[in-house]
Amino acid sequence: MMPSPLHSSPLHASAPASAAPTARRPALDIARGLALVAMALYHASWDATYFGFASFDLLRDPAWLAARTTILSSFLLLAGIGLALAARGGLDRGRFLRRLGRVSAAAAAVSAVSYVLFPDSPIFFGVLHHIAVASVIGLAFVRLPAAVTLAVAAGALLAGLSLSFPLFDSPWLRWIGLVSVEPDSNDFVPLLPWIGVVLAGIAVGRHWPGIGDGAATATRAGRALAFAGRHSLAVYLLHQPLLFGVAWAAAQILPVQPPAVRDFLGSCIASCEQAGVEPAICTANCHCIRAELDRSGLWDAIAANRLDERSQLGLRSAAAACHGP
Known part of the structure; x- marks a missing residue:
């Protein structure tokens, strides 16, 4: 899933503590x-893909991967710039901690x-x-030369891009990065390599303290x-939540099947028919197996092609139950 937000605080580009608090960028x-x-x-x-509308x-198309990287990088770069600008003239610790608390609470939620x-x-x-952790680490760099x-x-x-060690596959260490196996997560932004983008933003803010300054935009879109x-x-x-809710509501009204369901049923029915079983029976049995997997809580693992021993046993049990004696 994706990447990607950011709020202020250590993240927002704000005026120095000694400057007028209303000064915006x-x-x-x-x-x-x-x-x-x-x-x-x-x-x-x-969301459209998840609910079968597209x-x-x-996760594999180079254009989509590039889009995700670009969006995430833009947020992290802006977070670093904001931190550097907020620390100019002295960091307001109270404001920093309050905003850090809000970001941390949102991450937990x-x-x-x-x-x-x-x-x-x-x-x-x-x-x-990532932003919560990187904003704390970034404080060590807000006074250093940009170079x-x-x-x-x-x-x-x-x-982060070239090194990997099995040690960092541990649930306690994988947040650092350097993993040899990418964990299953809808939004994984490890410390390495992504903190490099935040630090680059800090360097930009240090080198170019006037970045983003100027008159407010006059257009409605702006x-x-x-x-x-x-x-x-x-x-x-x-x-x-709003987008997901709209897609979910539409899926309740429109006759669509998520891609994982379509792929599973198509493969199941094709294999069944190749074994010489009548198409109508194959269709009924495969829909039954799909329902059994959902009922037993194994569907997500099967759909994600995570066929561990438990899911394989469950798949065989579902097939046996649907084929009958």
């Missing part, structure tokens, strides 16, 4: 708003909901988790984007 707000629009479009595509290959809705692929270290921070950013990116950018955490938390 309109261009950064708009950039954040554009990233939110792109994220919403990506999530809408995921068949986008979000996202995890809790994902464990309920998608227990086989929960979000245990997604983009909000030093940029060099560390390049090292983090290189390490004002709407800027408003969304100023409230990016709220938009992030609300948009996917």
Whole structure:
């Protein structure tokens, strides 16, 4: 699933503590708003595929993978820029901690909901988790020369993209990155390599302290984007439940089958007919097997092609129950 939100705080581009609190960075707000629009479009595509209205290959198609990387990178880069700008002239610790608390609480809420809705692929270290951790680590870099921070950013990116160790596959360490097996998660944004993008943003903010400054936009679209950018955490938390709810409601009305169901039934029926069984019987048996797997709680594992010993036994049991004596 995807990537990708960010709110303020250590994340928002704000004025130095010594400056007027009303001073905004309109261009950064708009950039954040554009990233939110792109994220919403990506999530809408995921929802449409999940409920069978489309068949986008979000996990393998190079174009979709590039889109996810671009959207996530834009949020993390803006988070780093915001942290650097917020620390200019002295960091307001109270404001930083309050915003960090909000981001952390939102990350915990996202995890809790994902464990309920998608227990086989929960979000245990997604983009909000990453921003919370990276914003704390980033404090060590907000006073360093931009060139030093940029060099560390390049090292983090290189390490995260090129190194992997089975040790980091542990549930307690995989949030760091460097895993040899990608965990099942709808939004996995490990510390490495992605903190490299946050650090790059800090370097940009240090080198270009006036970035995003200027007069507010005069267009209605610009004002709407800027408003969304100023409230990016709220938009992030609300948009996917709304989109998912709309897709779910549509799926209750329209006769569609999710791709995983179509693929399973098609393969099952084809295999059955190749064995010489009448098509009508094959269709009935395969629908029965699908229902049995759903009833036993094994459908998600079968649909995700995670055929461990338990799911294989369940599949055989479902087939036996549907074929009858």
